[in-house]
Amino acid sequence: MTSDPTKAPFGSVFGENLPISYYDGESWSDPVVVPIDSVTFGPATHALHYSSECFEGLKGHRQPDGTVKMFRPQKNITRLRNSTERLFLPKPPVELCESLFGLAVEHNAEVTPDPPGSLYVRPTIIGTEHNIGAAGRPSRTAAFYVITSPVGEYLPPHALRIVVETVHPRTTPQFGVVKSGANYAMALSPLLAAKRDWNADQVLFAPGGLIEETGAANFLLIDEGHVLTSALSEAFLHGVTRDSVLQVARSLGWKAEERDVSIDELREWAARPTGEMALAGTAAILGGVGELVLEGEIVTVGTGQTGPTTTMLRTMLTEIQQGLRPFTFR
Ligand SMILES: Cc1ncc(COP(=O)(O)O)c(C=O)c1O
Structure with a gap:
């Protein structure tokens, strides 16, 4: 990341490290942190056809002691888990959510701008089954990953x-x-x-x-x-x-x-x-x-x-x- 991300349009620059866990139909895999560009999903992915996807949006803020702290992440975890229920996606345990959210901030702390900038955090869960014949049923598999985006202060330019x-x-x-x-x-x-x-x-x-x-x-x-x-x-x-x-x-x-x-x-x-x-x-x-x-x-x-x-x-x-x-x- 060379140019100043706080000058870029909101959400258009990404942290390079992406924590991810996969659901294989029975359980979630241990989270791993991979380069964001290394993740691929096929064109028949369930979420791309049948909207089996939900996401969250929260921010990590640099504190006076230099650490980056998310604002009220438990609220987003609750909302995300509720969203999965409505979409018949596998509901991730709270501990998995905490782990993936935490890894996202930890592994992208270096690119988190100082206030008034922050690290926008975008947890995402998608149905990954590669099957265009699954319109009438939930995806059997899923991925849960957390995108990050260093952002500047976002203030509307006018009322x-x-x-x-x-x-x-x-x-x-x-x-x-x-x-x-x-x-x-x-x-x-x-x-x-x-x-x-x-x-x-x-x-x-x-x-x-x-x-x-x-x-x-x-x-x-x-x-x-x-x-x-x-x-x-x-x-x-x-x-x-x-x-x-x-x-x-x-x-x-x-x-x-x-x-x-x-x-x-x-x-x-x-x-x-x-x-x-x-x-x-x-x-x-x-x-x-x-x-x-x-x-x-x-x-x-x-x-x-x-x-x-x-x-x-x-x-x-x-x-x-x-x-x-x-x-x-x-
Ligand atoms: C439709 C909608 N309503 C309300 C909100 C506000 O939610 P929050 O304050 O958790 O960001 C958002 C997102 O940010 C939204 O997309």
């Missing part, structure tokens, strides 16, 4: 413009909670339409008028001393960032609500002078929303800029991740 989609869901209701590639493919059509028609950055899915999440992040309504977000359901991904922001807000004595949020409430919140909204996810932590496109009209959110409360929460979470601010998550 985001978000189209609110009130008819179609992001994916099927029972699959929103699964982190699988097909969900992202399904969200592409509304996302590309929002970019083309409104020059928007993302889509907020609110089927039936109730808010769920955006194409790649959870959604928060923020005000002075107050965070509001939709209550967890099977229909959307249970984000680690969402949970972390709620816990930080509660520790400050703020009101942190998880309940149904309607389009009407969204409109009312946007009209408040101190009303803020943000996308919450691992990549950007919090991305401020400046405008909504609601029922064909552009609605300014608060001042139209990323708000001070959003910025404060983002700074606090960043400091916790980088080991600069002590915090114990539940």
